[in-house]
Amino acid sequence: MIEVKHVNKSFEGHHVLKDISAVFESGKVNMIIGRSGSGKTVLMKSVIGLHRVDSGRIEYNGRNLPDMSVKDVRLLRREVGMLFQGAALFDSMTVFDNVYFPLEMFSGLSAYEMRERTAFCLNRVNLADESFELFPSEISGGMQKRVAIARAIALNPKYLFCDEPNSGLDPKTALIIDQLIAEITKEYDITTIINSHDMNSIMEIGDKIIFVNEGQKEWEGSKDSIFHSDNEALNNFVFASDLFKKVKKAANAYKKM
Amino acid sequence: MGIIKETGTYFLLMQRVFVLPDKWRIFFRQFSKELEKLGLLSLPIVIIISVFIGAIMTMQTKLNTENPILPTYTTGLVTRDTLLLEFSSTIMCLILAGKVGSNIASEIGTMRITEQIDALEIIGVNAANYLILPKITAFVVMMPFLVIYSIVVGLVGGYCIGLFTDIISVSDYLVGIQYAFIPYYVFYTIFKSLFFAHIIASVAAYYGYYAYGGALDVGRASTSAVVNSSILILFFNLLITSLMLN
Numbered sequence: 404m405i406e407v408k409h410v411n412k413s414f415e416g417h418h419v420l421k422d423i424s425a426v427f428e429s430g431k432v433n434m435i436i437g438r439s440g441s442g443k444t445v446l447m448k449s450v451i452g453l454h455r456v457d458s459g460r461i462e463y464n465g466r467n468l469p470d471m472s473v474k475d476v477r478l479l480r481r482e483v484g485m486l487f488q489g490a491a492l493f494d495s496m497t498v499f500d501n502v503y504f505p506l507e508m509f510s511g512l513s514a515y516e517m518r519e520r521t522a523f524c525l526n527r528v529n530l531a532d533e534s535f536e537l538f539p540s541e542i543s544g545g546m547q548k549r550v551a552i553a554r555a556i557a558l559n560p561k562y563l564f565c566d567e568p569n570s571g572l573d574p575k576t577a578l579i580i581d582q583l584i585a586e587i588t589k590e591y592d593i594t595t596i597i598n599s600h601d602m603n604s605i606m607e608i609g610d611k612i613i614f615v616n617e618g619q620k621e622w623e624g625s626k627d628s629i630f631h632s633d634n635e636a637l638n639n640f641v642f643a644s645d646l647f648k649k650v651k652k653a654a655n656a657y658k659k660m
Numbered sequence: 661m662g663i664i665k666e667t668g669t670y671f672l673l674m675q676r677v678f679v680l681p682d683k684w685r686i687f688f689r690q691f692s693k694e695l696e697k698l699g700l701l702s703l704p705i706v707i708i709i710s711v712f713i714g715a716i717m718t719m720q721t722k723l724n725t726e727n728p729i730l731p732t733y734t735t736g737l738v739t740r741d742t743l744l745l746e747f748s749s750t751i752m753c754l755i756l757a758g759k760v761g762s763n764i765a766s767e768i769g770t771m772r773i774t775e776q777i778d779a780l781e782i783i784g785v786n787a788a789n790y791l792i793l794p795k796i797t798a799f800v801v802m803m804p805f806l807v808i809y810s811i812v813v814g815l816v817g818g819y820c821i822g823l824f825t826d827i828i829s830v831s832d833y834l835v836g837i838q839y840a841f842i843p844y845y846v847f848y849t850i851f852k853s854l855f856f857a858h859i860i861a862s863v864a865a866y867y868g869y870y871a872y873g874g875a876l877d878v879g880r881a882s883t884s885a886v887v888n889s890s891i892l893i894l895f896f897n898l899l900i901t902s903l904m905l906n
């Protein structure tokens with residue numbers, strides 16, 4: 404479980420995160436949603452400590468991240484996996500080595516076990532053995548995302564962060580990746596946090612949803628209550644697409660009947 | 661950013677770079693890759709430039725010192741000492757600042773803007789140490805070889821002038837390059853080249869590491885790296901020379 408309490412962050416006078424508090428539970432897919440530029444990535448990177456927050460607490464099972472020593476942060480990081488917005492694979496390494504690298508650094512397994520584990524993780528995200536020796540520049544965006552997930556889960560993380568896991572993917576591949584993340588979350592009881600502005604994946608896998616608007620947390624709840632909120636910014640976000648406008652209209656018509 | 665703040669950030673980064681690697685095996689793997697990339701692959705440009713400069717310097721010196729008062733060994737001696745004292749260390753390092761510096765800055769800068777450095781940090785790796793230490797150490801280790809190659813090849817360039825033209829005779833040249841040789845100069849030139857190698861690699865790494873934005877910003881970072889490391893090389897050349905040759 405991760406608890407974020409009254410976090411503020413600004414860049415050279417530009418106040419990006421404004422007093423955000425939230426709880427991310429384990430075994431659940433926690434979603435941070437909001438429009439582009441609302442501060443989702445900054446919030447996620449602050450929670451992992453890639454950005455230093457100006458004030459506030461970030462508690463990993465009670466341990467406050469900003470108070471930890473550099474060494475403790477490194478130890479904590481080994482329990483964290485992250486899928487970056489642009490996959491961020493190491494482009495000097497093959498697909499296989501990308502997943503092998505964290506194991507080689509920190510797992511303490513034998514070479515044979517590490518190779519087994521690497522192959523297991525890559526197969527877990529439905530990558531076939533033929534692609535193992537390719538370089539990131541030689542595979543498609545969807546495959547890169549899957550390799551990145553394999554790398555993120557290689558060291559059995561307790562916390563999994565995904566920054567827009569399905570941006571730039573077709574709806575079908577996006578769905579496969581979403582379901583993969585949801586499955587892994589339940590299977591290993593991981594605390595998963597996903598940034599997204601994709602209504603499909605929010606409805607598909609979001610257990611808990613936090614809506615961020617212009618750096619402020621405006622709303623939180625479940626995916627069922629998202630259509631019934633009276634928060635204007637949230638409604639604008641949710642019903643931006645025609646499809647969901649129709650859904651709402653239909654729901655209202657149904658209620659009146 | 662003010663120059664003081666930048667210098668401070670640079671030293672803070674170096675503090676993270678110069679710690680023991682997480683895994684020695686991985687360090688040596690990176691280190692040997694960099695030996696090849698930064699050292700061996702710089703050899704062709706070092707050889708081409710040195711041989712031509714050695715030749716041209718011999719020619720120019722001879723043509724401009726056409727005077728019966730001056731001894732015949734003058735040309736060889738001037739060529740040798742210029743190569744030894746300044747060209748093969750300082751000028752060569754300025755050229756390598758362009759080649760190696762921009763290479764390091766753009767590689768690390770690209771890793772920064774594509775979040776690969778963040779990915780390393782998330783795995784729990786000290787990214788500064790993992791990426792930068794092998795580059796600095798490999799380049800510093802290779803530098804003396806590059807300098808010695810440059811001196812030798814430069815002298816060969818001058819020799820070719822003696823061999824293929826009648827501007828200077830081979831024997832005059834050979835006497836000249838051996839006349840009044842001061843071994844301390846070799847120590848001096850290698851010492852300062854080690855210093856410059858450190859400046860080139862670490863300043864470039866600094867600009868790459870703190871790149872922010874997009875591809876254009878990576879280009880900007882690598883330009884800053886080349887310009888600023890060149891200025892630092894010139895400044896420290898003056899400082900080291902006044903300390904070591906006075």
Ligand SMILES: Nc1ncnc2c1ncn2[C@@H]1O[C@H](COP(=O)(O)OP(=O)(O)OP(=O)(O)O)[C@@H](O)[C@H]1O
Nearest residue numbers: 414419437438439440441442443444445446600872
């Ligand atoms: N390193 C940084 N330095 C300065 N400003 C930054 C930095 N990172 C982000 N910002 C600013 O913070 C704001 C929020 O950016 P952020 O990347 O968190 O948005 P986002 O919600 O993730 O958007 P998207 O959905 O497009 O990824 C933006 O205005 C951005 O310019």
Ligand SMILES: [Mg+2]
Nearest residue numbers: 443444488566
């Ligand atoms: Mg983002």
